[in-house]
Amino acid sequence: MSRRRICITTGSRAEYGHMQWLARDIADDTELELQFMVLGMHMAPQYGMTVREIEADGFFVNEKVETALASDSPVSIAKSMGLAVSGCAEALARLRPDVLVILGDRYEMVSAALAALVLRIPIAHIHGGETTEGAFDEALRHSITKMAHLHFTAAEPYRRRVIQLGEAPERVFNFGGPGLDTLLRQKLMTIQELSASTGFDLDGGPLLLVTYHPVTLAGGDPAGGIGALVDALERFPDTRILITGVNADTGNSRITTAFQALRLRHPARVFMIDSLGHHRYISAMSHAAAMVGNSSSGIGEAPALGLPTVNIGDRQKGRLRAESIIDCAEDADAIATALTQALSPDFRQTARSCEAPYGRGGASSRIKDVLKTASLDGILMKSFHDLAPEVIR
Template identity: 55%
Template structure:
């Protein structure tokens, strides 16, 4: 009998990273893929991206509504409560042999709590990382402690998960799973991307994603406005703006983003979700990636494209030399962008090594999932 592997996804970005792992589980002779979808995927406000999952050839086994239309911390907590209720029913019906989750989102924490009580082993991807500017940092470590198997993106992160008390034989450094796209996903040409978006990309463009910073003094509106003011100083560049995630403060950014696009429709495109194929195609064609998404630090360096990482959200995360860090202030963002767009920095990016692996994570993960035998008790591993 095949081992049932449930893969959870709650956001567009997370699904893009999980795509090839889901395909490889689907193709395995020893594993049966189950797909649990929740969070932003089911929200019209964020693009109804569950449809993309089905269009990619995956059957969705459970849809769990949990996301309140709220921009407050209380709203996020209540969304988590709704998630736990829905995940209990979904997991009871599916009864997977293992649950796969990626990263550090509150949606993932809700389902992992449920799996723990229901004695369903969890395989956690991208544990051990640090993002000091967001409560995601604590969520990530909490998920690690609730998980049985661990697949980290670098060796230092593997050591950090072991430092949390996880046994070394259950912690695997496989690299960043999203880098599998580099070797396996055909990307769109500039003309194809332009036609798909209905937006003229004949001029150089900047790809911009900014999320609220949930654990610092950065005001989402003020920081995002500083970013927009800095972009105004580069009128020769077109701009693709993707929507923020559903963290508290995210919805406050959306009206600013939409107004900015409406004021310059020929220069600025605002879009709720690009989907991973269009997103990665845009990364490869962009003059720079700007904002505070983890993608700018983890995946973008492999495209030899500069990243301007704004503010505190990614503080503490390993980064290649092609990533420039700056304060969430207009002058600092402008200075970093000018450096990123310079010929000297372009040459540096062409030679950079990405610390997050070579793009073969999915096959390594599937190999472990096919052969692991969970124990009923997970001992704490003390460092000697």
């Protein structure tokens, strides 16, 4: 009997980090064949050429789809999406997977889903049903849900929301977030190992891990909050600050430039890196005193590590919150006040004891089992699952 071909597609370091252990479980199963289709930021030098991280982990990348993102303007991103649809269609026609696995909500993943839909390839979607009211990822995520055939959500409210979108309940699973499996399955780096790996001395004071991306549905400037964030960070001179690379969204260049200027003003304590990779990123979280920014990792992974998060602005508005998260406006005083609270002993104790809404690991093997055993007969013919009238009222 031929092995079932499972193709994982990824366009960013974050997506790959969440699916790394799922890929390992698929590769280790003798009844499955793992394929990788890589696109987007993975092949861009300005974002760290992170396709190399996938290959360094021992995976063969079957297809590399160029999307030629020339700038971070809306027109450039829209054109890149079109190129990605074309490239993914050609790649998937060669690979002929039985299932295409997509995670999340970035625009590259919509392109991959569109190509698979037309090619009649079943789609498995991870992290559907979530809401991020401050980013156009909100619409992209729900669009992928409607194109997908198997759904793996990270929390029960998200499972219910996918069903609310008309998906059959028997094809919607809640196993938690697969990105948390690193906590269970890989030894995290010591602060000394992390410092040696990055070339930065991260052990000279409280460490702030900063990940901040454009707010793509903001009424004004998607990078408008960066000045306030930099101003606030400069008010904590006794900290070490580790800044990770910015997503390839409109406003990227202004945020990156502001962070680079901060690094140049304080070269002894501010460090910036295009990509840590998932292992180093989770390791950095385990040693940080607080996480600052507007990344989903501050909402999902940080609570599982007991790490306080200062979540800035509306980019993550709508996601489930742990008690370890402090929401604040894109205002320097508000950010500084929130960070002072996050660094306080009482709040750090609260963060260490809080409940993690997305689980604490173990999802990857369960997702793999469903991908392996789910019947694909007739799966492309989806019927809309209507809610009972009393539920709608």
